[in-house]
Amino acid sequence: MAYWLMKSEPEELSIKDLARLKQARWDGVRNYQARNFLRSMAVGDQFFFYHSSCPEPGIAGIGQICTAAYPDPTALDPQSHYFDAKANDEKNPWSAIDVVHVETFTKVLGLGFLKQQTALAELPLVQKGSRLSVMPVTAQQWAAVLALR
Numbered sequence: 001m002a003y004w005l006m007k008s009e010p011e012e013l014s015i016k017d018l019a020r021l022k023q024a025r026w027d028g029v030r031n032y033q034a035r036n037f038l039r040s041m042a043v044g045d046q047f048f049f050y051h052s053s054c055p056e057p058g059i060a061g062i063g064q065i066c067t068a069a070y071p072d073p074t075a076l077d078p079q080s081h082y083f084d085a086k087a088n089d090e091k092n093p094w095s096a097i098d099v100v101h102v103e104t105f106t107k108v109l110g111l112g113f114l115k116q117q118t119a120l121a122e123l124p125l126v127q128k129g130s131r132l133s134v135m136p137v138t139a140q141q142w143a144a145v146l147a148l149r
Helices: 016-021 030-041 111-115 139-148
Strands: 002-006 025-026 046-051 058-065 095-110 134-137
Touching: 002 058, 002 139, 016 025, 016 046, 016 058, 016 095, 030 095, 030 134, 046 095, 046 139, 058 111, 095 111, 111 139, 134 139
Parallel strands: 002 046
Antiparallel strands: 002 134, 025 095, 046 058, 058 095
């Protein structure tokens, strides 16, 4: 099993939304490196659900991958703000994945707090200039974050 961190704006999909829905499609990733990470995920992999672009950014819970990556339908939808005019049914460069809720943390582990943790110094999230919406997490980093909740 591999571990990941995936960012979502709470207005789009929050950990509470995922808990209520039980399962949701993770779509709209429009960065090739982040897309490649999505494509390398396997059913059963787990991820930290990170709330981004909000008053309290941070890790809000845990989700699990429940499907292999598949073509992102939002790329083909002209009504979606993730629409890609160059994508079509035969050539859609973007991927989506389905996820399920595992756990909602009692408190959000804020970005500032995470940056203070020496065990997380190499976590891509806390690195300067790291803006990917999907990133790998090592087993040691995973355990360190779990110990903080």
